[in-house]
Amino acid sequence: MKAAQIGSFGAPDVLRVTETDRPSPGPDEVLVAVEASSVNGHDTIVRAGGLKMVSGRAFPIGVGLDFAGVVVTTGTDVRGYRAGDRVWGTVHPRGRHTVAGAAEYVVVSADRISPAPVGVSAVEAASLVVAGSTALIALRDSVRLADGERVLVRGAAGGVGTAAVQLARAMGGHVTALARDRHAAVLRDLGADEVLDYGTTTSEEIGPFDVIVDTVGAELHCYRSRLAKGGRMVTVGLSAPALAAIAASSIHGSRRIRTFSANPGSAALDELADHVTSGALRPVVHRVYPLADIAAAHEAFERGGVLGKHVLAVSG
Template identity: 85%
Template sequence: MRAAQITSFGAPDVLRITETERPSPGAGEVLVSVEASSINGHDTIIRSGGVKMVSGRTFPIGTGLDFAGVVVTTGPDVESYRAGDRVWGMVHPRKRHTVAGAAEYVVVPVGRISPAPAGVSAIEATSLVVTGSTALIALRDRVRLAEGERVLVRGAAGGVGTAAVQLAQAMGGHVTALARDRHAADLHDLGADKVLDYGTTAAEKTGPFDVILDTVGSELHRYRSRLAKGGRMVTVGLSAAALAAIAASSIHGSRRIRTFSANPDSAALDELADHVTAGALRPVVHRVYPLADIVTAHEAFERGGVLGKHVLAVSC
């Protein structure tokens, strides 16, 4: 089978499409024929060598955090799925994988998949797995968004941002999206009540907000100052500067900056699918690439500046 793998740490050109043996599911696992995967920040960090404690230093390393596809066969004791079931899910973000989501087949535990939402293609579904679950967990669990609260989504045009705008609106928030001005009409269409151009709007000119969801990871202290009394802030855009700001916020003042790594289980994916089925969350796909063009897809992801997700068509 074909699989995208990292052959050394570095720029996107260290990625290769290789021929490798198709894996077999063990107890509590399923084998999925992957139709689509997508590019996420986790993939580029692993590829660049940014988290060697997770990835290890032995090559090749599999890439592709998420996937959507069809169950081919199940391991012993699996009764909840059968061959032919359409599923979506993600590999464990904190474990090393020789083969991951960007491959023709992947083996995963049943606790890491869920029935794919009806009415969307595999391309569309996989664009929502990581982004949607990250936004859902951030808003529902980390900041506990309440109806009527004022929400700022920073980096609103990205994958997590477009999902967060929609989910915050569905939860009853009053949503302000901060993004490039050229994306304003699309973000209003996704549910943003107000869109600010990040190129011309200083942090000090925004807010106050009850909740800030940041996907950028810079200038966190400036945006933290725009929180109302009792306000909460969460960031998924980690950097050295972001980690310093998070640490400082836990010492000075009550408005602490939170962070986390999304690691959804089947229940979270089920809830995400409910939002999709209800029409509260829809996919935003910028461009689809064949698996063979994964280097180009990584390059495009790192350039940024687009609306939505870069998705890999694997076998669909």
């Protein structure tokens, strides 16, 4: 089978699509024929060597945090799934994988998958797995968005951002999206009440907000100052400056900057699928690449400026 792997850490050109043995599921695992996988920040950090403590240094290392596809076979202890079921899910972000989601087949624990939402293609489903679950966990668990609160989504045109705009609206928030002006019409269509051009709008000109969802990871202290009394801020754009700002904000009580590591299991994916099925959450796909062009997909992801997700069409 074909699988995207790296044989060394580095730029996107270290990615290779190679032939390798098809994995077999253990007693509590499921073998999935992958139809699509998206490109996420976690994937590019692993490839560049930023998570060596997790991935290890034994090559090859598989890439691809998420997937959508079809169950091929299940382990002896797995209940609730059978061959032919359409599913979506993630590999464990803290695992060491020689084969991950960007491959023709992947083996994962059964508690890391869920029935894929109906009415969307595998490519569309894959675009929502990590981005949607990250936005859901940020809004539901990290900042506990309440009905009627004022929400700023910073970096609103990206994968997590487009999902956060929609989910915040579905939860009753009044949503302000901060993104490139050329994406304004789409963001309004997704549910943003206001769209601000980040190229011309400074942090001092906006707010206050009850909730800020940040996907950028820079100038966090400037945006934290735009929180209303009792406001909450969460960032998913981690960097060394971001970590320093998070630590420094700990003295501010409820107005500290929160972060988390999204690691969705079946329950979160079930809830996410409900939002998709209800129409509250729609996929936004920037571009689809064949698996063989995964290096180009990583390059495009790192350039930024996207609307939605870069997705790999693996099969199907």
